Amino acid sequence: MDGIFPFITFYCHSLCTLLWGVFWRYKESSPYGVKNVRIREWIERELSQRRISQAGASVLEIAHLREYDRLRRYVMKRLPKTQFPNELVIHAKEDEMASLSNVMWLEKNWQSGQIQVILLDNSYHMITIDNDQAQVCKVILDCLSAQPTFTST
Numbered sequence: 001m002d003g004i005f006p007f008i009t010f011y012c013h014s015l016c017t018l019l020w021g022v023f024w025r026y027k028e029s030s031p032y033g034v035k036n037v038r039i040r041e042w043i044e045r046e047l048s049q050r051r052i053s054q055a056g057a058s059v060l061e062i063a064h065l066r067e068y069d070r071l072r073r074y075v076m077k078r079l080p081k082t083q084f085p086n087e088l089v090i091h092a093k094e095d096e097m098a099s100l101s102n103v104m105w106l107e108k109n110w111q112s113g114q115i116q117v118i119l120l121d122n123s124y125h126m127i128t129i130d131n132d133q134a135q136v137c138k139v140i141l142d143c144l145s146a147q148p149t150f151t152s153t
Contacts, residue, residue: 026060033097033125055129079106085113088143090120090127090136097125116143 028047032055034040039055046053087110091103103117118139123130 024062026065028056028058028060031096031124032056033095034130035094035122035124036129036131039129055126076105079109080111083112086143087113087115088118088139089115090118090139092120092123092125092127092130092132094123095125 030044031040032043032047034043034055043053043055046055047058051058087106089103089106091098091100093100100119103119107115107117118135120127120132120135123132127133127136
């Protein structure tokens with residue numbers, strides 16, 4: 001959300017505690033995080049008929065942004081102490097919701113294992129349903145097949 005709402009990311013906690021924050025809502029609008037025109041039109045049809053489409057909700061309330069902010073703070077605080085062997089980050093270059101600065105922050109602060117960053121050229125925020133979805137699936141499957149298999153005891 002820091003791509004479209006940088007001021008809200010910074011002031012989220014204060015906004016949540018103010019009375020007007022209870023009533024504030026962000027109504028999704030075109031392009032809905034999707035570069036593909038055909039998929040975007042499908043989302044528009046879905047949202048004209050119901051509040052939640054198969055691609056997501058038509059409205060984000062301040063409580064949703066607060067949960068995002070809490071998770072973001074939690075991860076940022078604990079990431080330097082966390083041990084993971086490898087990390088895969090897939091991000092659209094033209095993501096209108098999440099800034100590329102997040103990827104740069106991860107690369108800078110990743111201290112354990114390797115980090116592989118894949119930047120997509122032909123999608124917006126919703127990378128799993130947008131133009132690069134085949135590449136996203138392939139990269140994830142390649143990453144999973146390279147990981148050791150865990151067995152239960």
